[in-house]
Amino acid sequence: xxxxxxxxxxxxxxxxxxxxxxxxxxxxxxxxxxxxxxxxxxxxxxxxxxxxxxxxxxxxxxxxxxxxxxxxxxxxxxxxxxxxxxxxxxxxxxxxxxxxxxxxxxxxxxxxxxxxxxxxxxxxxxxxxxxxxxxxxxxxxxxxxxxxxxxxxxxxxxxxxxxxxxxxxxxxxxxxxxxxxxxxxxxxxxxxxxxxxxxxxxxxxxxxxxxxxxxxxxxxxxxxxxxxxxxxxxxxxxxxxxxxxxxxxxxxxxxxxxxxxxxxxxxx
Amino acid sequence: xxxxxxxxxxxxxxxxxxxxxxxxxxxxxxxxxxxxxxxxxxxxxxxxxxxxxxxxxxxxxxxxxxxxxxxxxxxxxxxxxxxxxxxxxxxxxxxxxxxxxxxxxxxxxxxxxxxxxxxxxxxxxxxxxxxxxxxxxxxxxxxxxxxxxxxxxxxxxxxxxxxxxxxxxxxxxxxxxxxxxxxxxxxxxxxxxxxxxxxxxxxxxxxxxxxxxxxxxxxxxxxxxxxxxxxxxxxxxxxxxxxxxxxxxxxxxxxxxxxxxxxxxxxxxxxxxxxxxxxxxxxxxxxxxxxxxxxxxxxxxxxxxxxxxxxxxxxxxxxxxxxxxxxxxxxxxxxxxxxxxxxxxxxxxxxxxxxxxxxxxxxxxxxxxxxxxxxxxxxxxxxxxxxxxxxxxxxxxxxxxxxxxxxxxxxxxxxxxxxxxxxxxxxxxxxxxxxx
Numbered sequence: 001x002x003x004x005x006x007x008x009x010x011x012x013x014x015x016x017x018x019x020x021x022x023x024x025x026x027x028x029x030x031x032x033x034x035x036x037x038x039x040x041x042x043x044x045x046x047x048x049x050x051x052x053x054x055x056x057x058x059x060x061x062x063x064x065x066x067x068x069x070x071x072x073x074x075x076x077x078x079x080x081x082x083x084x085x086x087x088x089x090x091x092x093x094x095x096x097x098x099x100x101x102x103x104x105x106x107x108x109x110x111x112x113x114x115x116x117x118x119x120x121x122x123x124x125x126x127x128x129x130x131x132x133x134x135x136x137x138x139x140x141x142x143x144x145x146x147x148x149x150x151x152x153x154x155x156x157x158x159x160x161x162x163x164x165x166x167x168x169x170x171x172x173x174x175x176x177x178x179x180x181x182x183x184x185x186x187x188x189x190x191x192x193x194x195x196x197x198x199x200x201x202x203x204x205x206x207x208x209x210x211x212x213x214x215x216x217x218x219x220x221x222x223x224x225x226x227x228x229x230x231x232x233x234x235x236x237x238x239x240x241x242x243x244x245x246x247x248x249x250x251x252x253x254x255x256x257x258x259x260x261x262x263x264x265x266x267x268x
Numbered sequence: 269x270x271x272x273x274x275x276x277x278x279x280x281x282x283x284x285x286x287x288x289x290x291x292x293x294x295x296x297x298x299x300x301x302x303x304x305x306x307x308x309x310x311x312x313x314x315x316x317x318x319x320x321x322x323x324x325x326x327x328x329x330x331x332x333x334x335x336x337x338x339x340x341x342x343x344x345x346x347x348x349x350x351x352x353x354x355x356x357x358x359x360x361x362x363x364x365x366x367x368x369x370x371x372x373x374x375x376x377x378x379x380x381x382x383x384x385x386x387x388x389x390x391x392x393x394x395x396x397x398x399x400x401x402x403x404x405x406x407x408x409x410x411x412x413x414x415x416x417x418x419x420x421x422x423x424x425x426x427x428x429x430x431x432x433x434x435x436x437x438x439x440x441x442x443x444x445x446x447x448x449x450x451x452x453x454x455x456x457x458x459x460x461x462x463x464x465x466x467x468x469x470x471x472x473x474x475x476x477x478x479x480x481x482x483x484x485x486x487x488x489x490x491x492x493x494x495x496x497x498x499x500x501x502x503x504x505x506x507x508x509x510x511x512x513x514x515x516x517x518x519x520x521x522x523x524x525x526x527x528x529x530x531x532x533x534x535x536x537x538x539x540x541x542x543x544x545x546x547x548x549x550x551x552x553x554x555x556x557x558x559x560x561x562x563x564x565x566x567x568x569x570x571x572x573x574x575x576x577x578x579x580x581x582x583x584x585x586x587x588x589x590x591x592x593x594x595x596x597x598x599x600x601x602x603x604x605x606x607x608x609x610x611x612x613x614x615x616x617x618x619x620x621x622x623x624x625x626x627x628x629x630x631x632x633x634x635x636x637x638x639x640x641x642x643x644x645x646x647x648x649x650x651x652x653x654x655x656x657x658x659x660x661x662x663x664x665x666x667x668x669x670x671x672x673x674x675x676x677x678x679x680x681x682x683x684x685x686x687x688x689x690x691x692x693x694x695x696x697x698x699x700x701x702x703x704x
Binding site for chain 1: 324325326329333337344360361362363548549550551584585586587588
């Protein structure tokens, strides 16, 4: 297992939200407490002799927290934007699909029926097969075949009247929008924060915790106050981790727009 | 409680207490938080891969796409019932785009990815292209479409009809009073292996009865220009057409027949490759009154069939239709399932061993039996007249299932197959395009 490869950590997305949150907090607090027991006595040697060492450490920690807090905040916003953008693409794709379904319902038979069931088939595939694959970080490929089958069938239709020509042109325009949104969804499957951001975040968290080890105070107080800080760091990391992959974990995009559309298609 | 002067805890005591408290908390909370020491991760189901080899785009998509769907439906049902040998079946369905060279390529990819069996192919040309791949890998291909016979491989399970189960009974029916005593038969087909071999068998069969076809014509697969062919049919004086035209060429054929005002009452077309799915793309006024020979029609009025059709439509939409070869494809998946369960293994040799003992499955079209000698299935032959609602009225069902004969003696003298006793016995080479 390559610990530096993001894929090595994907199993974490399979853990239910609440438990994963406890795991993150547990790891950060555990790391802080373990360091307090094992490393603090050594690190304290460097500042022990300095008068007002707590003030100095407190000042350094404040400065550090400003930079680190800003970084975490910006990264959290970026991760959220990724999720929101992927969600918007999913909604856009489902909306374009819905519009296509309505438009081809105006085609003459047998094109109407054939085109409608190809779209229904595509929607079913997205819900039943594509989504579970996306949730495992795999780009589903067979939807492309279904989209191509629809395209083929659409090009089989030769408009005979001006009204049909207008409708056909509109359907082709709508199809392009659908294909574009679909491609964006597929790109989002692998979208995540760059590795370098994770390195900076993790290093920042370690340094943040390490600075806390330098404080001179009662041991219990040290464990308690540092533990609170570590717990919050863990929570932030968990939040960013959860939003890192738009289709993975509990804070992920659901297939709801497609499910609602498929239900409507079936009801018709 | 030990302490230090001044009332504070010593570092050692604090550590001891913290450790004791942490351990106690962990002990109390861990069963609730991390039940089963699994972090709550649901166990990932074991899977087994199978391949579906169907054309989902191109001229054959009109027919083959539904095969993919019925097979997916069958696997979904098996998975919902707990899977096969404790594994969930994962079906991979790449597109072969109606291009023969893509079939072996995709088959190889599927087998390389670990597929234990492949379901699919439509044309005989595609099946023959895939054959060396499955034979080299010693895997099983389940082929659900009617074909010309004259082939047998231990790596293929043939679920469709061979000529003695479809075309020859259709000819007998045409020659009967019920069929209109038709004896001037025009043979029309797409230009590839199945129609040419099937027509060779027909010519041989007619020759046995001192008859011969009044004309023969082939059109390239996918071609839709049939005006010349219809003229040829008219000029031949035929009183019926036996059509082995495949895929969406049928759209052109029936449009040309309607354009030439051919009356199905006097010049019916009996198709071997038209089912309910193809009728979706054919205007009813063009095809109504013509016939198809098949092992199964959706209109078959039995409880088993009604339940099956309802299940398929519930899953894929109420405007979807079943037909031949969807029914054989469904039966093949379940025959494979039975064989794997009986063998307790996905290994080809173990599964094939079960085939040798014979298998039966109660399909929607009636019970099918896998013949251990030929690895073909028994079939009912049903003749259906096309109705205005894109369905068939069954006008002639065979009373019992017909055993498969991949090498009819009159067409392939000396040839036979018996996989329980060593395989194929070869006779003299036969030229299917030669004189009969």
